[in-house]
Amino acid sequence: MRPILLQGHTRPLTQIKYNSDGDLLMTVAKDTVANLWYSHNGERVGTYEGHQGALWTIDCNKPSTLVITGAADNTARLWHAETGRQLHVWEFPTAVKRVEFSHDDRYVLMVTEERMGHKSAIYVFPVDNSTPEQSNEPIVVLRPSPSKATMAAWSYLDKYIVAGHDDGSLTLYDWKYEEVVRQAQAHDGTITDLQMWKDGTYFITSSKDKTARLFETNTLNPLKMYKADTGVNTATMTPTQDLVILGGGQAASEVTTTSSRQGKFESRFYHKVFEDEVGRLKGHFGPINTLAMQPDGKGFASGGEDGYVRVHHFDPDYFKFKYDY
Amino acid sequence: MAKTSWADEVDENELPSPEVISNPDGSRTLIEYRLNEDGKKVKSTRRIKNKVVQEHVNRAVAERKKWAKFGAERGAAPGPNISTTTVGEVILLRLSQYAAQQKQQEIEAQQQKEQEKTLAAKSSRILCRNCRGEHFTARCPYKDTLVPLEEITGASSAANAEPGTSQAEGDKGANSYVPPHMRAGAKAVDSMHERRDENPTIRITNLSENTQDDDVKQLCRSFGPIARAYVAIDRMTQLCKGFAFVSFYDHDSATEAIAKLNGHGFDHLILNVEWANSGGK
Numbered sequence A: 001m002r003p004i005l006l007q008g009h010t011r012p013l014t015q016i017k018y019n020s021d022g023d024l025l026m027t028v029a030k031d032t033v034a035n036l037w038y039s040h041n042g043e044r045v046g047t048y049e050g051h052q053g054a055l056w057t058i059d060c061n062k063p064s065t066l067v068i069t070g071a072a073d074n075t076a077r078l079w080h081a082e083t084g085r086q087l088h089v090w091e092f093p094t095a096v097k098r099v100e101f102s103h104d105d106r107y108v109l110m111v112t113e114e115r116m117g118h119k120s121a122i123y124v125f126p127v128d129n130s131t132p133e134q135s136n137e138p139i140v141v142l143r144p145s146p147s148k149a150t151m152a153a154w155s156y157l158d159k160y161i162v163a164g165h166d167d168g169s170l171t172l173y174d175w176k177y178e179e180v181v182r183q184a185q186a187h188d189g190t191i192t193d194l195q196m197w198k199d200g201t202y203f204i205t206s207s208k209d210k211t212a213r214l215f216e217t218n219t220l221n222p223l224k225m226y227k228a229d230t231g232v233n234t235a236t237m238t239p240t241q242d243l244v245i246l247g248g249g250q251a252a253s254e255v256t257t258t259s260s261r262q263g264k265f266e267s268r269f270y271h272k273v274f275e276d277e278v279g280r281l282k283g284h285f286g287p288i289n290t291l292a293m294q295p296d297g298k299g300f301a302s303g304g305e306d307g308y309v310r311v312h313h314f315d316p317d318y319f320k321f322k323y324d325y
Numbered sequence B: 001m002a003k004t005s006w007a008d009e010v011d012e013n014e015l016p017s018p019e020v021i022s023n024p025d026g027s028r029t030l031i032e033y034r035l036n037e038d039g040k041k042v043k044s045t046r047r048i049k050n051k052v053v054q055e056h057v058n059r060a061v062a063e064r065k066k067w068a069k070f071g072a073e074r075g076a077a078p079g080p081n082i083s084t085t086t087v088g089e090v091i092l093l094r095l096s097q098y099a100a101q102q103k104q105q106e107i108e109a110q111q112q113k114e115q116e117k118t119l120a121a122k123s124s125r126i127l128c129r130n131c132r133g134e135h136f137t138a139r140c141p142y143k144d145t146l147v148p149l150e151e152i153t154g155a156s157s158a159a160n161a162e163p164g165t166s167q168a169e170g171d172k173g174a175n176s177y178v179p180p181h182m183r184a185g186a187k188a189v190d191s192m193h194e195r196r197d198e199n200p201t202i203r204i205t206n207l208s209e210n211t212q213d214d215d216v217k218q219l220c221r222s223f224g225p226i227a228r229a230y231v232a233i234d235r236m237t238q239l240c241k242g243f244a245f246v247s248f249y250d251h252d253s254a255t256e257a258i259a260k261l262n263g264h265g266f267d268h269l270i271l272n273v274e275w276a277n278s279g280g281k
Helices: A316-320 B004-014 B061-066 B099-123 B149-161 B165-175 B186-198 B213-221 B251-261
Strands: A003-008 A013-018 A025-030 A034-038 A045-049 A054-059 A068-073 A075-080 A086-091 A097-102 A105-112 A121-126 A140-141 A149-154 A161-165 A169-174 A181-184 A192-197 A202-207 A211-217 A223-225 A232-237 A243-248 A266-269 A277-281 A286-294 A297-304 A309-313 B021-022 B030-035 B042-046 B085-086 B201-205 B226-233 B239-246 B272-275
Touching: A013 A297, A025 A054, A025 A297, A025 A309, A034 A068, A034 A316, A054 A105, A054 A121, A068 A097, A068 A232, A075 A097, A075 A149, A086 B042, A097 A149, A105 A149, A121 A149, A121 A161, A149 A192, A161 A192, A202 A243, A243 A286, A309 B149, B201 B251, B239 B251
Parallel strands: A013 A054, A013 A286, A054 A097, A192 A232, A232 A286
Antiparallel strands: A003 A309, A003 B085, A013 A025, A025 A034, A034 A045, A054 A068, A068 A075, A075 A086, A097 A105, A105 A121, A121 A140, A149 A161, A161 A169, A169 A181, A192 A202, A202 A211, A202 A232, A211 A223, A232 A243, A243 A266, A266 A277, A286 A297, A297 A309, B021 B030, B030 B042, B201 B239, B201 B272, B226 B239
């Protein structure tokens, strides 16, 4: 296959995301603009400009009319997707590390960083599709403890919020009642990514402890584990084939201290059920920071520390792959 | 201001206008001229064929395809901009059940190679020809005072060589090259070759390119114990070249394999199986 290279950023990528139809691709990096692309040909539709600091996260609602970004300038911003007009700014005491629309688009969760004496928190705000005016009053503020939250996602039916923590643990919140339902130690290192399966009943986490794992949402029971030989920055699940894709690599600061042979900057494909590695795809010349699967499963995109986004559309061979058992 | 020749002036300022030629097969040839970084004129000829691919998308997606560009792209022409969007090199994603095992084997092989290299480096140390010290001959501190050792020893060994040549060869010992068949233990190697040849071997041809060692082993295992299975792999592509050799311990199992497998369908191809050596052992 021939990947499409997108050079819209000057700094390492932090998150990329497809919209629900898979025709748009949103990318954010540690520079101050968010980019919007057509996923089929890599054409840049526009940029969302206004943030003053590194962008950490982006999401859009189901009809792709609203886009929310979170950044290190301690704000989250709401944008009109089609025109790039800024509609609203939420202000926080610290940086916003993750935003995500709920499945019904009525709420958005925002995870903030722990810094300058402020504790990390998960805010849930209402989002009104009909007007640009948005409420600055969170419905709920969850205070993760003992360790700060790095990732969070909505469960099925928006019933729970699952949070991944810096110490590798997971928490299941019944967010409407601000209650902790369950806590589990999932990883030995920071949780670097947490992506839900499309129906929200299970999810994949990746961690600096060189593994990615699959968990059931309701019970936080570990289901599967995928082992890599380097820290995993991101993991995603393919919707059509039973595969998961892991991205990672040695951090730039560690490269000089180890053998120069390989940086391990490949996306690794594992069988979802049998946990075996089935293939690798090279391309990036820095660690992969973020992976996103096209919702129809016909392609995926990866964003690296090298500032590039690579959009892959799978060859017919990929769809013929069968695992014998 | 320096006066320039009128001929140069014309050359520098006027680039021929781009040409578009429609070819009979429906493609177009685009000829463009531009100046490169060194100020030299470059002619680029591109042949373009447009292929219309129809895709059915839902209404919302079709609406979004008409969005006007905004932000940094405001007013830009439709279509990907080369400054932000380029097409990468072709990369191959080969998914295989045994990918992890293969990777492991490759890593182990590489580690072994590296070990051998370091061992070799250790054993070949620097030796001075003059004083047998551990430095280069040119750097020998006794360079001017000592006569090269070889001149003395070489002369004496030449004298010795006259009566018995075999003696001289023995003298040279580890330093000189001994062909493999004359080395100690060479017999054992030979006998191993013979034994391999003794095994009844069949040749399987018309294999698909995705075939691997294990596939062939699995295919032939049912006929009897296998001494050796070899699948020819192309070194460049890592794909099967289309043929394989399988040695059985037992003559009967080889015969049975030929009888059963010749004409057998395997991975969408019809196999051709025969004796490896035309005699048919």
